[in-house]
Amino acid sequence: MMRTTPKSTTVGRRDALKALGGLGTLLVWGCHPNGESSSTPPPDRVGKTMAGYVERGEVPGVVTLVSRRGEVRVDAFGHKAIGGKAPVQRDTIFRIASMSKPITAAAAMILVEEGKLRLDSPIDGLLPELANRRVLRRLDGPLDDTVPAKRAITVRDLLTFRMGFGLLMVPPEAYPIVKAANELKVSVGAPRPQETPAPDEWLRRLGTLPLMHQPGEKWMYHTGADVLGIAIARASGRSFGAFLEERIFQPLGMKDTGFAVPAATIDRLATSYSPNVTTGKLELFDEAAGGQWSRPPAFPSGGGGLASTADDMLAFGRMMLDGGTLGGTRVLRSESVQSMITDQLTPEQKASAIFAEGFFDSRGWGFGQSIITGRDELGRPVGTFGWDGGLGTSWYCNPKEDVIGILMTQRAWTSPNPPNVCRDFWRSVYASG
Known part of the structure; x- marks a missing residue:
């Protein structure tokens, strides 16, 4: 595999620095804007490790960004x-899948600050499709064997994934509820924005199903973020995408983040691949031109629909680490950020969660993102927050050491457990610190 020619952006990237609010000194490997080579030092441990994955053909391309105390x-x-x-470059656009979730949570907290959403009030008035819920007696039981919900779903339930409905890592035919959700196209899988019903219809369909668990009882992945996106649109009186653009992307200079990639920049979108579960061979999941992110989606998914770049996610991470501000622009109150990055789950909720094995052994869940609660095997220290994207990305921020790490690939995960390229990225980040 051929790798890109090294470049330095310490000089010649002043405009980028200005747009990011002066985030610090920049050292970059990639293609120089004018095609010239430069004398940037050779790759560090992170770069060497990631270059190996490309050279072995395990990932087509990779962009990594590590911000360490401003550098x-x-x-x-x-x-x-x-x-x-076409080489992968610093500004290559990737589908960030579930890395959309922290952004959706931040948007919700903006409306909480304005009093348009209330964390612990029922969502019934805003989302009447989810009022008067019924709950399955047994997760594997028939859809009509239900009891009344003990209480209404709240915004906090959506933010913490305790609404009572979510991902089950089982075949569609395993349980009647999973089969029904798949047939109605309200279940979670690899993001397919053009194939999902429009928000009102999606929510209507979800409302025909019983909950899997009582609201507030268990942590269940993903669905709460998609419901939250609809709640944000209705509470703000704007489309979800327009609200994100006006209140988060424009203020933070996240010019390449959105639910669709415009024609003017579609050439910067990487092709997306998924490994064949039998052979491991990479198979096409989504192309760039003409693909599912090449036009506005039917369903702007708060749980997994955004595309973005490493620099845009750096800006969002810097805002979170700086207590809701970037370059003098305030997006969130520091109290809101603190709520987002505080573990919200009880030990009982962690113990009963059905997800990856051992997932909650050293982590918790805040608003739309994971919180490291005990130094994990990848070296991320306590207090680190962030999340991953199942189409091949990862983003975490470490407040104690002022570190932001971002991994962008176009190779999808095959399970909730991180693939080797992700694990080795994080090991390298903290081995290099």
Whole structure:
């Protein structure tokens, strides 16, 4: 595999620094804007490790960004498509899937601050489709064997994934509720924004199903974020995408983040691949031009629909680490940020969660993101917060050491457990610190 020519953005990237609010010194590997080479030092441990994955053909391309106490280093290796000639670069756009969730949570907290959403009030008035819920007696039981919900769903339930409905890692035919959700296209899987019903219809369909558990009882992944996106649109009187653009993306200079990639920048979108579960061979999941992110989606998914770049996610992370501000622009109150990055789950809720094995052994869950509660095997210290994207990305912020790490690939995960490229990225980040 061919890798890109090294470049330095310490000089010649003043505009980027200004747009990011002066985030610090920049050291970058990638293609120089004018095609010239530069004398940037060779890759560090992170770069060498990630270059190996590209050279072995395990990932087509990769962009990594590590911000350490204000000094930012970016490495870019490989190509945007298998067999293609266009190199992955610093500004390559990736589908960030579930890394959308922290952004959705931040949008909700803006409305909480304005009093348009209330954390512990029922959502029934705003989302009448989810009023008067019925709850399955048994998770594997028939859909008509239900009891009344003990209480209404709240915004806090949506933010913490305790609404009573979510991902079950079982085949569609395993339980009647999973089969029904798949048939109605309200279940979670790899994001397919053009194939999901529009928000009102999606919520109507969800409202025909019983909950899997009582509201507030158990942590269940994903669905709460998609419901939250609809709540944000209705509470704000704007489309979800327009609200994100006006209140988060524009203030933070996240110019390449959105639910669709415009025609003017579609050439920067990487092709997305998924490994064949039998052979491991990478198979096409979504192309760039003409793909599902090339036009506005039917359903702007708060749980997994955004595309973005490493620099845009750096801006969002810097805002979170700086208590809701970036370059003098305040997006959130510091109290809101603190709520987002505080573990919200009880030990009982962690113990009963059905997700990846051992998932909650050293972590909790805040608003829309994971919180490291005990130094994990990848070296991330207590207090680190962030989340991953199942289409091949990862983003975490470490407040204690002022570190932001971002991994962007176009190779999808095959389970909730991180693939080796993600695990080795984080090990390298903290081995290099």
